[in-house]
Amino acid sequence: MPDGTHGGAGAARRALILVENLSVPFDRRVWQECTTLRDAGWEVHVICPRGEKRDREAEAEIDGVRIHRYPLRAATGGPAGYLREYGSALWHTARLARRVGPVHVVHACNPPDLLLLSARWLRRRGARFVFDQHDLVPELYLSRFGRGKDLLYRAVCALERITYRSADIVLATNESYRDVAVRRGGRRPEDVFVVRSAPQTDRFQPVQPEPELKRGKSHLLCYLGVMGPQDGVDYALRALAKLRDEHGRKDWHAVFVGSGDAFDAMVELSERLGLADQVEFTGRIPDADLVRYLSTADVCLSPDPHNPLNDVSTMNKVLEYMAMGRPIVSFELREARVSAGEAALYAPANDEARFAGQITRLLDDPELRERMGRIGQERVRGPLSWENSQASLLAAYAAACRGRTPVSVRGRIRARGRQRP
Secondary structure, three states, X not given: OOOOEOOOOOOEOEEEEEOOOOOOOOOHXXXXXXXXXXXXXXXXXXXXXXOOOOOOOOEEEEOOEEEEEEOOOOOOOOXXXXXXXXXXXXXXXXXXXXXXXXXXXXXEEOOOOOHHHHHHHHHHOXXXXXXXXXXXXXXXXXXXXXXXXXXHHHHHHHHHHHHHHHOOEEEEOOHHHHHHHHHOOOOOHHHEEEOOOOOOOOOOOOOOOOHHHHOOOOEEEEEEOOOOOOOOXXXXXXXXHHHHHOOOOOOEEEXXXXXXXXXXXXXXXXXXXXXXXXXXXXXXXXXXXXXHHHHHOOEEEEOOOOOOOHHHOOOHHHHHHHHOOOOEEEEOOHHHHHHHXXXXXXXXXXXXXXXXXXXXXXXXXXXXXXXXXHHHHHHHHOOOOHHHHHHHHHHHHHHHHOOOOOHHHHHHHHHHHHHOO
């Protein structure tokens, strides 16, 4: 195990991870980072919002990770709702950061690109800043709101530049994001580390298929993930309508697992398309039920449309489908190909008819489905495994901390040492 002490026997380095858009440990990437750092000898604190149905406690210590949660009402509507959400999150994060106290590293996960503001007093006391870029916020703004490069777009670009310049180290989720950090953010290549998200293989273990989940049909189609305006569930539903109407196929049942601010609109769209008897929306479900659906699925759907964000983003659902050995249909996206390779069939960008055609191709070819599933599992267990990401994360932390110890933490460590008999 790497040496996790600094400044005195038994004194662990302290890291504070800031998250705004999901609770922890529900945020799987952040939780994997937490446990990796813990196993390397770090004392890990997390500040995050409370979940809606889980992660409800204000304070929790789980597997040695100390979690501090605050109440947060998720934004609805346009940009004004997000400004209110982010303002509340910043205030609560600053309040809880002072409670945590001095640390060696502040590790901020976007969105938003504002979280450093909540811990700026820790930076003044010598904490190193690691920027974990989960999303490209300017591209997210363009893709979600469709307002073009207006004043708010220019504002989020400015915040991104400030965050890049303030960071000691940047974590990128893939090579496309790394390129943005270097090209647009002006970061030195040696200061940007690719830490790819990876599924938890112990969570995604196939079980015996359950034919009853197909509701009397020959095939089960499955979607897993967030249902927001940019996630393409509407594209998937329109493709399924074409699968029925243009390909004459009614031998399938589809299940959409997950939730988001477009959930109700997607249920309504499925009814308008006449799909209510073939499409099931489960909302968020326990892991055991999720695994049952994925183990039974014949084809998994990744309908994220081509837009400035999706083209360069790694989709967690693609990796999770691969971990379960499921073949995938995706639109043609740069990073989708990097992740899935031959584990997916690709339709031209945003072409719902061709997307339906690729589903038909897989439904008609069980041998192809099996081969693609094996390819996906091999990739997730090999080059895309979390073990590779762990090494990059620990290298990033070593680079951030090289030769630096916050004065306030150093004093705390010495005080601890004096108290020992």
